[in-house]
Amino acid sequence: xxxxxxxxxxxxxxxxxxxxxxxxxxxxxxxxxxxxxxxxxxxxxxxxxxxxxxxxxxxxxxxxxxxxxxxxxxxxxxxxxxxxxxxxxxxxxxxxxxxxxxxxxxxxxxxxxxxxxxxxxxxxxxxxxxxxxxxxxxxxxxxxxxxxxxxxxxxxxxxxxxxxxxxxxxxxxxxxxxxxxxxxxxxxxxxxxxxxxxxxxxxxxxxxxxxxxxxxxxxxxxxxxxxxxxxxxxxxxxxxxxxxxxxxxxxxxxxxxxxxxxxxxxxxxxxxxxxxxxxxxxxxxxxxxxxxxxxxxxxxxxxxxxxxxxxxxxxxxxxxxxxxxxxxxxxxxxxxxxxxxxxxxxxxxxx
Amino acid sequence: xxxxxxxxxxxxxxxxxxxxxxxxxxxxxxxxxxxxxxxxxxxxxxxxxxxxxxxxxxxxxxxxxxxxxxxxxxxxxxxxxxxxxxxxxxxxxxxxxxxxxxxxxxxxxxxxxxxxxxxxxxxxxxxxxxxxxxxxxxxxxxxxxxxxxxxxxxxxxxxxxxxxxxxxxxxxxxxxxxxxxxxxxxxxxxxxxxxxxxxxxxxxxxxxxxxx
Numbered sequence: 001x002x003x004x005x006x007x008x009x010x011x012x013x014x015x016x017x018x019x020x021x022x023x024x025x026x027x028x029x030x031x032x033x034x035x036x037x038x039x040x041x042x043x044x045x046x047x048x049x050x051x052x053x054x055x056x057x058x059x060x061x062x063x064x065x066x067x068x069x070x071x072x073x074x075x076x077x078x079x080x081x082x083x084x085x086x087x088x089x090x091x092x093x094x095x096x097x098x099x100x101x102x103x104x105x106x107x108x109x110x111x112x113x114x115x116x117x118x119x120x121x122x123x124x125x126x127x128x129x130x131x132x133x134x135x136x137x138x139x140x141x142x143x144x145x146x147x148x149x150x151x152x153x154x155x156x157x158x159x160x161x162x163x164x165x166x167x168x169x170x171x172x173x174x175x176x177x178x179x180x181x182x183x184x185x186x187x188x189x190x191x192x193x194x195x196x197x198x199x200x201x202x203x204x205x206x207x208x209x210x211x212x213x214x215x216x217x218x219x220x221x222x223x224x225x226x227x228x229x230x231x232x233x234x235x236x237x238x239x240x241x242x243x244x245x246x247x248x249x250x251x252x253x254x255x256x257x258x259x260x261x262x263x264x265x266x267x268x269x270x271x272x273x274x275x276x277x278x279x280x281x282x283x284x285x286x287x288x289x290x291x292x293x294x295x296x297x298x299x300x301x302x303x304x305x306x307x308x309x310x311x312x313x314x315x316x317x318x319x320x321x322x323x324x325x326x327x328x329x330x331x332x333x334x335x336x337x338x339x340x341x342x343x344x345x346x347x348x349x350x351x
Numbered sequence: 352x353x354x355x356x357x358x359x360x361x362x363x364x365x366x367x368x369x370x371x372x373x374x375x376x377x378x379x380x381x382x383x384x385x386x387x388x389x390x391x392x393x394x395x396x397x398x399x400x401x402x403x404x405x406x407x408x409x410x411x412x413x414x415x416x417x418x419x420x421x422x423x424x425x426x427x428x429x430x431x432x433x434x435x436x437x438x439x440x441x442x443x444x445x446x447x448x449x450x451x452x453x454x455x456x457x458x459x460x461x462x463x464x465x466x467x468x469x470x471x472x473x474x475x476x477x478x479x480x481x482x483x484x485x486x487x488x489x490x491x492x493x494x495x496x497x498x499x500x501x502x503x504x505x506x507x508x509x510x511x512x513x514x515x516x517x518x519x520x521x522x523x524x525x526x527x528x529x530x531x532x533x534x535x536x537x538x539x540x541x542x543x544x545x546x547x548x549x550x551x552x553x554x555x556x557x558x559x560x561x562x563x
Binding site: 173 | 422423424458491494496513514522523550551552553554555556557558560561
């Protein structure tokens, strides 16, 4: 991924480097101003001597100023060199190595998303998060603790970003605290409608201000501004491959032939999904917090044509719900589920 | 016959009610902390070695604040002075504010009594008390998930709010300004005899660092 592995130098390195010499620069001016000893000595001398001394004084003053200028330049040069050494200059993509987490912004224009009939074009922006081993970031519903990454896009005028699309998460941790997140390489995707021919296809500079929480046993906050220009260089085939990989990890809409419903027993939501075959492994990720107890184990019952999953209702759920929404991972794939909730009648429900 | 059945029914109902009332008064510890129900009772020591019994605070509002001084979300509210301000404001109005530390020894946020007292002095934090719960017993009783995780109990001992401190689930101090503070809202409404507008929210922050 040549087009993704470039780095934008951190701007504060430059600021620090250039501020320091400037501070020093101010001091000699007062020290070498109307220097008292010089002035007093010069009083008794002849005009030529006075002129010579004045020239010498000026020369020293100028030399000193030059010395400071040189020093300033040297320091600035060092700062640039250091920045360049740690971060080669970038043009097309952005990458940040933060503590315990690498973040990359990618722009993917693929043949498939070519210019539409209305002259607009869809490009995909990807934010790739690579947590260090043992660290994780969070899903949009982070579960019992943590916080999802937040993204603010800066797009060329007339461009519009769609919703963030999240890959299927994992259950992290053990009772009493279970979170939903990602402990491996993952990519958030956003489709962007770019202005068409007037701007020469999908050419423009795109930036993302990203804030995240990365945790292992403890949590750290991080933020970065990444930018990338589109169309991204590199082969379309390569971009297509990366995009296809990321898209494959997004949950799909539930197949039309499937059926899902929820029975509210008072203390549990019993989610039944008919898939057409016996299922023995499934995990449900609730869309909305405070509906399902995150730390409760999800007991599965395999059915001839699907499965039944018992989800303990959250203590925080005060009102009855019409629909239980979330992502169901089944057979290694994720599906968006919107299951109508029925109150169990004649049961020993709470009320 | 009919009368005796009725009588027996009355007795059974009466007995059940008494048991229920007793359970509610005790805040039966087998029941989870749930809004609208009796807050589970507890006794826990504070950083000065004094023991606090929830039942002793009947007649007053009680706030429980789960705390971890190393958690960025907790630090957001302490280093900005927001939490200290809330503690001062509400304890001045007669509220019992109990900061609870459930970090296990060796985990982030675990403090000895003297470390906690130093911290309180340094931050100029004035909760009614800072309860030390290294076993996590109190945390698990309330099913505290995060720091900060906030609970508000009314003078009748009923839990009226659980969840986040405010509606900005970030660790950024800049988000405090203009945030809707759920704890203040619950206390303000309840003191005015009004229902709490948002009785449950998802608590945000770091996980409570329970022992294994």
